[in-house]
Amino acid sequence: MFDDRSPIYRQIADQIKGDVLRGVLAADDQVMSTNQYAAYYRINPATAAKAFQHLVDEGVLYKRRGVGMFVHAGAQQRLLRQRRERFFTEVLEPMAAEARALGIPVADIVARLHQLIPGDSR
Amino acid sequence: MITTSALQVRYGDTTALHPLDLDLPAGRIYGVLGRNGAGKTTLLSTLAGFRKPSAGTVTFDGVPVFDDARATTRICLIRDDGGLGDGTDTLRDILALAAMLRPGFDSVYATELMDRFALPRKRTLRTLSRGQRSAFGIVVGLASRADLTMFDEAHLGMDAPSRQLFHDELLRDYVRHPRTVLLSTHLIEEQSPLFEQVLILHQGRLLLREDVDDLRTRGVSVTGPQAVVDDFVFGLTVLGERQLGPTKEVTLFGALDEEHRTLARRYGLQLGPVALQELFIHLTGGAA
Known part of the structure; x- marks a missing residue:
């Protein structure tokens, strides 16, 4: 469900992007209509519409007039690229700062990463 | 569109509503927030034409709301006390009366809602619990399908499942029959997702009006x-x-x-x- 600390339309958009990223929503899959979405999540239909418009503007969804909204064919790849770029600034940099503050050697971190992500020893 | 122009309401020496200019475009759900005594009830009852402005005007689609049946039959205000007669009428009679007075009243939908809220048709209003009276107000408010529908803390005393049913039905019926809805509430976290815009009243003045998601x-x-x-x-x-x-x-x-x-x-x-x-x-x- 949505919290009250950031715009609901953005939370909806992030949720749908997450589904596209993980392949839960595949290329050319239809997404719920604005009204279905509003009813299901108990939110104002204009808020749901804003989220969908946002996703159309970002090229995640496309509209078929009178039919509904569908997942854009290239959306998953584009989202993956964006997330990979953000991974280093949003995930790795804070982790590195924390590791340095705690005095954890880089070698330990690398060793643990190899355990967590086996089969990638380049 | 509801328009107020230099609308002011005074009770004796007390100013309940300072001069207010407001345009509320049709077809949206507005939340009206404010602390106790901020002027929410005064505003809503003046918009409904229940109360005469001390100064200024209120119009609904260009028609003054006070004492003008062309406007008031298109407006429905449900108050926290129900405000539906003296309590000796049965719910069935009140619904029949509402159907006569209100051109858009949908009796089939009212019956459906009565069942969903498990309200007893043959009982009189005053034999109901606080929450049941409120639920009945919700039934009347929704089934009226008034172009301007206002709920003034109409959920008071309703338990969480009944409030959820209210929210579900409000959204469902609003999508089917778009209209202007004003909802005053203290349940900010629970009800704010229903709003498109929010008006915050404070000490009789409009403090803020904004898309709730922007806020x-x-x-x-x-x-x-x-x-x-x-x-x-x-x-x-x-x-x-x-x-x-x-x-x-x-x-x-x-x-x-x-x-x-x-x-x-x-x-x-x-x-x-x-x-x-x-x-x-x-x-x-x-x-x-």
Whole structure:
């Protein structure tokens, strides 16, 4: 469900992007209509519409007039690229700062990463 | 479209509503928030034509609402006390009367809602519990399908499942039959997702009107060592502050620019969002 600390339309958009990223929503899959979405999540239909418009503007969804909204064919790849770029600034940099503050050697971190992500020893 | 022009309401020496100019475009759900005595009920009952303005005008699609049946048959206000007769009529009779008075009343939908809220048709209003009376008000309000439908804390006393049913039905019926809805409430967290726009009244004045989703981005909390925080917030709009030992938390109004965000990172200050209800408390004078 949505919290009250950031715009609901953005939370909806992030949720749908997450589904596209993980392949839960595949290329050319239809997404719920604005009204279905509003009813299901108990939110104002204009808020749901804003989220969908946002996703159309970002090229995640496309509209078929009178039919509904569908997942854009290239959306998953584009989202993956964006997330990979953000991974280093949003995930790795804070982790590195924390590791340095705690005095954890880089070698330990690398060793643990190899355990967590086996089969990638380049 | 509801339009108020220099609308003012006084009770004797007390001004309940200071001159108010307001345009509310049709087809949206508005939330009306404000502390007790802020003027919510005065505003809604004046918009409904129940109360004569002391000065100024209220029109609905260009027709004055006070004492004009062309407007009032298109407006339905459900008050927290139900306001549906003296309590000796049965629910069935009240529904029949509403169907006669209101051109858009949908009796089939009313029956469906009566069942869903498990309301006894043959009982009189005054034999119902507080929550049941409120639920009945909701039934009348929704089934009236009035172009302007207002619920003035109409959910009072309703339990959580009944309120959820109210919210579900409100959205469902609003999508099927778009109309203008005003909902006054203290249940900010629970009901704000239903709104498109929010009006905040404070001491008889309109303090703020904004898309509710935009309002969710307007508060920022800044936490860190007291001296650093004090320096950082200088010149910004401070709504409130709290202190725990050497740590200070300040609530700011207005989104931070990139320069301030960079500064916050550099000084190790923590920035956080502010929930709508907290923002409301700060905007209307803090906890008291």
